[in-house]
Amino acid sequence: MLNYLLPALLPSWRFFDFIGPSPRLEICLLQHAGDVPSQWQAFRPSPQHISWLARFGTLLWNPRGNEALYLLSTSEKLLQRQSAAAQMEIARRIAAAFACGEIVASSQDRFFQFRLLEIERDDGVLHTQTSFESPVFFLPHRSGGGV
Amino acid sequence: MTLELAIRCCEILLGFALAQQSLEHLAMPLTDRLLFGARLLLALMMVAGIGAAAAEALLLLTSAIILKRCDGPYNGGSDRLAVLMLFCLLLANILPQQRWRELALGYLAAQLLLSYAMAGWVKIVNPDWRNGRALNDVFAFSAYPVSERLRALAQRPRLLFYASWGVMLFELVFPLSLFDVRALYVVLAIAALFHIANALLFGLNRFVWVWIAAYPSLLWLQGRVM
Numbered sequence: 252m253l254n255y256l257l258p259a260l261l262p263s264w265r266f267f268d269f270i271g272p273s274p275r276l277e278i279c280l281l282q283h284a285g286d287v288p289s290q291w292q293a294f295r296p297s298p299q300h301i302s303w304l305a306r307f308g309t310l311l312w313n314p315r316g317n318e319a320l321y322l323l324s325t326s327e328k329l330l331q332r333q334s335a336a337a338q339m340e341i342a343r344r345i346a347a348a349f350a351c352g353e354i355v356a357s358s359q360d361r362f363f364q365f366r367l368l369e370i371e372r373d374d375g376v377l378h379t380q381t382s383f384e385s386p387v388f389f390l391p392h393r394s395g396g397g398v
Numbered sequence: 399m400t401l402e403l404a405i406r407c408c409e410i411l412l413g414f415a416l417a418q419q420s421l422e423h424l425a426m427p428l429t430d431r432l433l434f435g436a437r438l439l440l441a442l443m444m445v446a447g448i449g450a451a452a453a454e455a456l457l458l459l460t461s462a463i464i465l466k467r468c469d470g471p472y473n474g475g476s477d478r479l480a481v482l483m484l485f486c487l488l489l490a491n492i493l494p495q496q497r498w499r500e501l502a503l504g505y506l507a508a509q510l511l512l513s514y515a516m517a518g519w520v521k522i523v524n525p526d527w528r529n530g531r532a533l534n535d536v537f538a539f540s541a542y543p544v545s546e547r548l549r550a551l552a553q554r555p556r557l558l559f560y561a562s563w564g565v566m567l568f569e570l571v572f573p574l575s576l577f578d579v580r581a582l583y584v585v586l587a588i589a590a591l592f593h594i595a596n597a598l599l600f601g602l603n604r605f606v607w608v609w610i611a612a613y614p615s616l617l618w619l620q621g622r623v624m
Contacts, residue, residue, distance in 0.1 A: 255465035259481035264513045266475060268520035270535040301545045306598045309544070314422035316544065316601035321472050323541050328469060336469055344428065351427045370539040377539055 272371035274326040274382070278345055280360040284387045288364050294345060295319060318344070326367050330382055341365060342388050350391040362387045401500060404618030405490050406447065408506075409454075411611035412483050413444030416457065419473075419604060433460060451491040458484045475513075476604035482509060483612055500622065507619035510612045511573045514589065518569025527566060530559030542600040568592070582620050586613050 276295075279288035295315070309316055322344060329337035345365055348354045356363075367383040399407075420438035423429045437460050443453040461481045464472060471477035489502035521527040526535070537543055538552035551558065568588065575585035590610055597603040 252462050252466060255470065256462055256481065259465075259471075259478040260485055262475075262478050262482065262509060262513070264475070264509075264516035265520045266517040267532070267536070268517075268524060270526070270532045270540060273540045275541065297543065298545050300547045303598075306544065309601060310594065310597050310603050310606060311418065312422065313597075313601055313603045314425045317422060317473055317604065318426060319541075320474070320601065321468065324470065324474065325468075334469065340469075347427045372535055372539065 272369040274330060275368040276326060276365060278363055278365045280356050281362040282359045284362050330367060338385060346391045356390055361390055363390050399618045399621055404503060404614045407614035408487055408611055409444045409450055413441045415607035415611050416441035451488060454484050454488040473604045476608045479608050503615050504619055506612060507615040510616050514569045514572035518566050522566045527562055530555055530562045533558045533562045544601045576620055579620055
């Protein structure tokens with residue numbers, strides 16, 4: 252427990268000191284566990300535009316945005332430390348999005364996979380590469396459950 | 399500002415910030431409702447000044463549980479400053495001697511100063527921040543911008559160059575404001591606007607309320623040492 256509290260009691264305050272590769276989370280629905288994933292889609296993609304009124308509203312109410320930031324840091328942990336706990340946490344939150352109906356799957360879809368892309372600048376040009384592909388997870392039923 | 403007033407102001411502001419966070423968690427499907435319901439109640443106790451020290455101790459304990467469950471902070475630096483504030487406010491409430499209580503709040507104020515100065519220092523030693531490219535990268539490809547349209551700002555390198563230097567210089571000179579109370583009020587107002595801008599552009603709303611909650615400690619320290 253002290254390992255988690257010490258960085259808060261003796262913080263380093265190194266905010267945005269280095270802009271490294273940025274992860275993006277994508278998901279793919281599968282009918283069979285052995286299917287080759289092909290139809291990848293962004294998980295909760297950023298909207299094209301948000302009005303200033305809505306942005307000021309997020310000052311007081313931003314649960315989705317804060318979960319997105321948490322998923323971002325969890326994705327970074329998965330890429331940096333190959334953390335199994337981070338993998339399960341991401342899968343759990345994707346499964347919850349299906350379970351609560353936020354993302355709708357067809358009746359034939361039984362499984363899902365996720366992957367992490369990394370975007371970075373190299374020699375002035377942006378490059379995207381797939382850095383992680385998860386195992387297959389069961390798709391939860393609409394009414395609840397999880398992985 | 400007296401020590402007691404500074405502690406009370408920090409408690410009220412942090413209580414509101416933690417209540418807001420708890421309500422956000424309670425609105426999400428995977429939430430431990432018992433844990434965040436308890437945190438909401440404890441945060442409101444802090445606001446009301448009812449058993450503040452006990453509330454701070456229990457909030458600290460539940461923060462440690464959340465840190466362990468999430469394998470680190472749920473929301474980066476804002477969670478860390480909230481834990482630091484709870485720790486310092488708890489000590490400032492329970493330590494028997496005035497001198498030690500002042501040391502506890504003084505440590506919080508010193509860390510608040512460092513949070514700006516260190517953030518400025520680590521940027522200015524990085525050539526990518528000095529030439530504006532780091533901020534350009536934040537808009538061009540980081541996951542932070544709240545909408546895709548904001549990425550167009552990456553096409554305005556001159557604006558981002560000046561913005562980078564504005565942020566770095568502001569963060570670095572922040573501690574100098576301690577020498578004059580009027581300057582401190584002005585700098586704290588600018589800092590609050592800076593956090594609000596980060597919330598509007600990058601969705602970092604929790605930083606706004608937690609950082610502002612620590613400002614009374616700095617106002618007290620300024621009066622105490624100057």
